[in-house]
Amino acid sequence: xxxxxxxxxxxxxxxxxxxxxxxxxxxxxxxxxxxxxxxxxxxxxxxxxxxxxxxxxxxxxxxxxxxxxxxxxxxxxxxxxxxxxxxxxxxxxxxxxxxxxxxxxxxxxxxxxxxxxxxxxxxxxxxxxxxxxxxxxxxxxxxxxxxxxxxxxxxxxxxxxxxxxxxxxxxxxxxxxxxxxxxxxxxxxxxxxxxxxxxxxxxxxxxxxxxxxxxxxxxxxxxxxxxxxxxxxxxxxxxxxxxxxxx
Amino acid sequence: xxxxxxxxxxxxxxxxxxxxxxxxxxxxxxxxxxxxxxxxxxxxxxxxxxxxxxxxxxxxxxxxxxxxxxxxxxxxxxxxxxxxxxxxxxxxxxxxxxxxxxxxxxxxxxxxxxxxxxxxxxxxxxxxxxxxxxxxxxxxxxxxxxxxxxxxxxxxxxxxxxxxxxxxxxxxxxxxxxxxxxxxxxxxxxxxxxxxxxxxxxxxxxxxxxxxxxxxxxxxxxxxxxxxxxxxxxxxxxxxxxxxxxxxxxxxxxxxxxxxxxxxxxxxxxxxxxxxxxxxxx
Numbered sequence: 199x200x201x202x203x204x205x206x207x208x209x210x211x212x213x214x215x216x217x218x219x220x221x222x223x224x225x226x227x228x229x230x231x232x233x234x235x236x237x238x239x240x241x242x243x244x245x246x247x248x249x250x251x252x253x254x255x256x257x258x259x260x261x262x263x264x265x266x267x268x269x270x271x272x273x274x275x276x277x278x279x280x281x282x283x284x285x286x287x288x289x290x291x292x293x294x295x296x297x298x299x300x301x302x303x304x305x306x307x308x309x310x311x312x313x314x315x316x317x318x319x320x321x322x323x324x325x326x327x328x329x330x331x332x333x334x335x336x337x338x339x340x341x342x343x344x345x346x347x348x349x350x351x352x353x354x355x356x357x358x359x360x361x362x363x364x365x366x367x368x369x370x371x372x373x374x375x376x377x378x379x380x381x382x383x384x385x386x387x388x389x390x391x392x393x394x395x396x397x398x399x400x401x402x403x404x405x406x407x408x409x410x411x412x413x414x415x416x417x418x419x420x421x422x423x424x425x426x427x428x429x430x431x432x433x434x435x436x437x438x439x440x441x442x443x444x445x
Numbered sequence: 446x447x448x449x450x451x452x453x454x455x456x457x458x459x460x461x462x463x464x465x466x467x468x469x470x471x472x473x474x475x476x477x478x479x480x481x482x483x484x485x486x487x488x489x490x491x492x493x494x495x496x497x498x499x500x501x502x503x504x505x506x507x508x509x510x511x512x513x514x515x516x517x518x519x520x521x522x523x524x525x526x527x528x529x530x531x532x533x534x535x536x537x538x539x540x541x542x543x544x545x546x547x548x549x550x551x552x553x554x555x556x557x558x559x560x561x562x563x564x565x566x567x568x569x570x571x572x573x574x575x576x577x578x579x580x581x582x583x584x585x586x587x588x589x590x591x592x593x594x595x596x597x598x599x600x601x602x603x604x605x606x607x608x609x610x611x612x613x614x615x616x617x618x619x620x621x622x623x624x625x626x627x628x629x630x631x632x633x634x635x636x637x638x639x640x641x642x643x644x645x646x647x648x649x650x651x652x653x654x655x656x657x658x659x660x661x662x663x664x665x666x667x668x669x670x671x672x673x674x675x676x677x678x679x680x681x682x683x684x685x686x687x688x689x690x691x692x693x694x695x696x697x698x699x700x701x702x703x704x705x706x707x708x709x710x711x712x713x714x715x716x717x718x719x720x721x722x723x724x725x726x727x
Contacts, residue, residue: 316667317664347661349657357666377623388623390640
């Protein structure tokens with residue numbers, strides 16, 4: 199199978215893998231900035247695409263086994279000098295480094311739904327990442343008109359961790375009947391100036407993504423503080439959600 | 446619809462409610478034990494209304510009429526005629542309970558009693574009154590005359606009628622009301638407490654600096670303010686007290702455990718913007 203591609207004016211190619219809606223978000227932004235997007239459907243079709251790619255993005259957060267498989271394949275197919283930006287929201291770059299042979303070119307990125315809509319993106323090098331790879335990541339994000347904020351390589355990074363905790367707490371408040379889902383969202387927007395209500399934000403992100411990040415935080419930090427609200431788990435599992443009493 | 450309200454405590458919150466209620470055509474009895482506090486509140490309200498009139502938000506006539514509806518009171522018996530009495534005194538359970546017991550004997554049986562407490566449960570304040578079902582919480586956010594939300598808190602014994610009267614009142618003040626259960630932090634403070642707490646943990650673990658976390662929350666998350674600048678603005682001591690209250694009332698649920706950074710800063714007198722130094726230097 200041939201790699202699908204969108205030719206951009208610069209003719210520079212980006213190899214893109216990962217979860218939806220993240221891939222769609224990055225494809226839209228990178229395409230609009232003139233990049234050619236290479237999205238092979240399967241890792242076995244990587245070879246041709248890998249020789250043309252200037253940078254690779256692996257944006258999976260939920261299925262970490264599939265993520266590992268893709269990173270291993272990317273590492274084998276890409277020339278040694280091609281940097282790989284990999285989502286490190288639910289697994290650190292350091293842990294991902296143990297999956298590949300050329301760990302110096304892995305840079306973590308806070309790839310989390312809705313966060314690419316704004317001007318800044320978090321990146322996290324591991325202790326093995328070399329400076330040129332970081333520079334490539336910063337230049338790439340700059341070309342997408344995004345600033346880069348370098349943070350330490352930890353599960354959840356900064357914004358996904360804070361956001362998921364806020365959504366989890368809001369779900370506990372719904373579960374214990376503190377107020378209705380609609381009123382809680384309204385209260386947080388009017389009373390605390392939040393750009394979105396936590397529940398509508400959770401819906402936009404996808405509760406499966408939120409659950410996966412909270413589970414990763416709970417597993418990594420081992421604290422009761424990161425216990426996942428059963429209601430959130432139920433919604434993430436069943437895909438069902440209600441607002442103001444209606445299913 | 447009630448026409449006459451009483452406010453006990455002429456501080457920032459009490460004064461702010463008096464400001465809005467007088468503009469909403471309520472006759473306001475503003476009570477405080479200290480007449481100078483009432484005078485200071487009315488001067489503040491006058492200045493705020495003048496600014497609104499200068500900006501064309503209200504007319505001079507509206508301002509004059511509204512100010513004429515605010516009456517200074519230094520005896521609780523002078524609130525006996527009020528249809529709603531709102532308490533806005535110190536966050537101290539004993540002081541509030543004593544006050545509500547006195548009000549219980551002074552006002553009409555059908556008068557709605559409300560507390561503006563942000564940390565003390567409405568249920569605890571109403572406990573032991575002859576008619577605890579007439580007590581609700583009205584949680585306003587400072588500055589009261591400019592913020593858009595008020596939480597209407599339903600205590601364990603609050604009646605449906607009292608809750609809906611509370612909602613009608615805050616909506617007549619131009620606020621959007623949200624009804625909440627009488628649980629620690631209600632909605633806004635509870636969720637914000639997690640927001641601040643998580644930002645403090647990210648800082649404490651050395652993942653990013655306070656400045657970088659604020660920048661990420663604003664420029665990546667789209668928030669209008671970062672958690673650390675917000676904590677500085679609200680006061681580190683106030684933030685610590687609120688976090689501690691939610692933690693204690695939830696029987697030490699680890700989700701609400703205050704962060705040692707906040708405690709150390711509060712003890713050191715590094716209180717945020719008001720002290721010239723908090724997470725940032727001012």
